[in-house]
Amino acid sequence: MNLDRKTFLRTAVLAPAALAAGARAATAAAPAPALPAYDAREPERFWQAVRDLYPLTKDRVYLNTGGLGPASRPALDAMAATTAKLQETGEHGHGQFAGFRATVAAFLGADPAGLAFVRNATEGNATVAAGLQLQAGDEVIFDDHAHPGGSFGWYQQARLRGLTVKLFTPDPGDPATNLARIAALVTPRTRAVQVSHITAPTGIVLPVADIARLCRERGIWFHIDGAQSAGMLPFSLREIGCDSFATSGHKWLGAPHETGVLYVRPDRLDAVAPLLVGAYSGDLDFLPGEFKLAPTALRYEYGTRNVAAAAGLAAAVQLQEKVGRERIAARGRELAGRVHAGLARIAGVEVLSPTHPAASSAMVTFRSAKVPQDTMFSRLLKEHAFRCRPVTEQKINAVRVSLHVFNSPAECDRLVAATAKITGAA
Numbered sequence: 001m002n003l004d005r006k007t008f009l010r011t012a013v014l015a016p017a018a019l020a021a022g023a024r025a026a027t028a029a030a031p032a033p034a035l036p037a038y039d040a041r042e043p044e045r046f047w048q049a050v051r052d053l054y055p056l057t058k059d060r061v062y063l064n065t066g067g068l069g070p071a072s073r074p075a076l077d078a079m080a081a082t083t084a085k086l087q088e089t090g091e092h093g094h095g096q097f098a099g100f101r102a103t104v105a106a107f108l109g110a111d112p113a114g115l116a117f118v119r120n121a122t123e124g125n126a127t128v129a130a131g132l133q134l135q136a137g138d139e140v141i142f143d144d145h146a147h148p149g150g151s152f153g154w155y156q157q158a159r160l161r162g163l164t165v166k167l168f169t170p171d172p173g174d175p176a177t178n179l180a181r182i183a184a185l186v187t188p189r190t191r192a193v194q195v196s197h198i199t200a201p202t203g204i205v206l207p208v209a210d211i212a213r214l215c216r217e218r219g220i221w222f223h224i225d226g227a228q229s230a231g232m233l234p235f236s237l238r239e240i241g242c243d244s245f246a247t248s249g250h251k252w253l254g255a256p257h258e259t260g261v262l263y264v265r266p267d268r269l270d271a272v273a274p275l276l277v278g279a280y281s282g283d284l285d286f287l288p289g290e291f292k293l294a295p296t297a298l299r300y301e302y303g304t305r306n307v308a309a310a311a312g313l314a315a316a317v318q319l320q321e322k323v324g325r326e327r328i329a330a331r332g333r334e335l336a337g338r339v340h341a342g343l344a345r346i347a348g349v350e351v352l353s354p355t356h357p358a359a360s361s362a363m364v365t366f367r368s369a370k371v372p373q374d375t376m377f378s379r380l381l382k383e384h385a386f387r388c389r390p391v392t393e394q395k396i397n398a399v400r401v402s403l404h405v406f407n408s409p410a411e412c413d414r415l416v417a418a419t420a421k422i423t424g425a426a
């Protein structure tokens with residue numbers, strides 16, 4: 001037997017015991033420190049306490065929440081404690097979902113009957129694209145900055161069913177321009193519109209409530225890919241008035257990996273057929289017989305699930321409520337504004353993200369006329385320990401910086417100084 005195989009077998013045998021021990025250790029460890037009350041005279045003290053709730057390494061500065069957000073201690077502890085408890089009894093714990101569903105639904109301003117736990121935003125988006133069961137010649141409109149997790153589901157439907165994809169380019173300026181660009185593409189064959197609530201490449205906030213109104217007036221399904229918005233901005237799905245929405249937990253919400261939700265308006269659930277069904281999706285008392293889908297979004301959940309992940313997601317949103325959702329949004333904008341202003345002062349640097357207050361977010365994307373984006377990305381990482389994200393979509397060729405609750409004004413200033421140095425401006 002070679003060494004690799006021996007190591008594999010030993011690890012495989014030990015893994016469950018080691019996992020349970022790890023889970024016990026996590027629950028036995030000191031609880032995450034309490035958050036002090038926010039004091040406007042000493043804001044950085046509060047934000048340092050928030051930072052201390054993230055086990056992120058201090059060896060580098062994490063600026064890629066838009067790619068993958070690190071989970072907070074409360075979220076990880078809730079997941080570990082739930083895992084440990086369930087493994088002690090061997091039960092699946094599905095009865096706990098209702099409480100977690102209510103917590104997450106309240107956070108999103110949504111009816112819990114419309115909310116399903118899914119693995120990520122991709123699964124939620126793809127469920128809507130396939131579940132609407134559009135026909136050849138039907139048209140769907142979405143932004144050409146859509147992430148593959150938002151666009152591929154529709155392209156797959158274009159291949160399978162022959163529907164037509166129409167794209168608009170999101171404008172970083174006045175949000176009304178984006179509404180007009182969508183309206184200009186609408187025809188009598190338009191069946192669905194999807195937008196990134198906040199676009200991934202350059203962080204443009206799209207006017208979702210206005211787009212929802214436009215779609216409602218024309219009888220068009222409106223789906224929001226909220227992978228970048230949940231946890232960055234406060235909003236209520238009820239107020240926005242969309243038909244469906246999907247997001248990941250593992251970005252701005254700071255929930256464990258492979259967490260996400262799909263929301264479909266409860267009165268329109270029958271319009272989105274589930275892709276996969278099984279135990280929990282519905283009822284079939286005996287075979288043969290009539291299979292009935294669950295009357296709620298439970299129809300999108302099937303088979304045995306990881307309740308501990310949902311526990312982590314619920315704890316993550318509770319932490320966001322504790323920090324303050326408006327405060328989180330304001331902090332993100334403040335830090336992003338600081339980076340934006342600093343970068344814009346560097347000769348030869350172009351900032352592509354919006355300045356319009358209704359369109360700007362906590363992400364800033366920039367490029368240098370002198371330094372290619374891959375060089376900029378790797379030098380920021382290797383020489384200055386900033387983990388950003390290269391942006392190659394639509395040949396934008398830039399670097400994206402995501403600013404979240406664990407980042408500080410001092411880090412923003414150091415990033416600007418490092419960029420100036422790399423471009424030769426300092």
Ligand SMILES: Cc1ncc(COP(=O)(O)O)c(C=O)c1O
Nearest residue numbers: 120121122147149196200227248
């Ligand atoms: C707008 C958007 N949609 C979807 C996704 C895919 O997210 P996930 O991998 O969690 O499904 C991303 C990831 O960056 C994104 O930015």
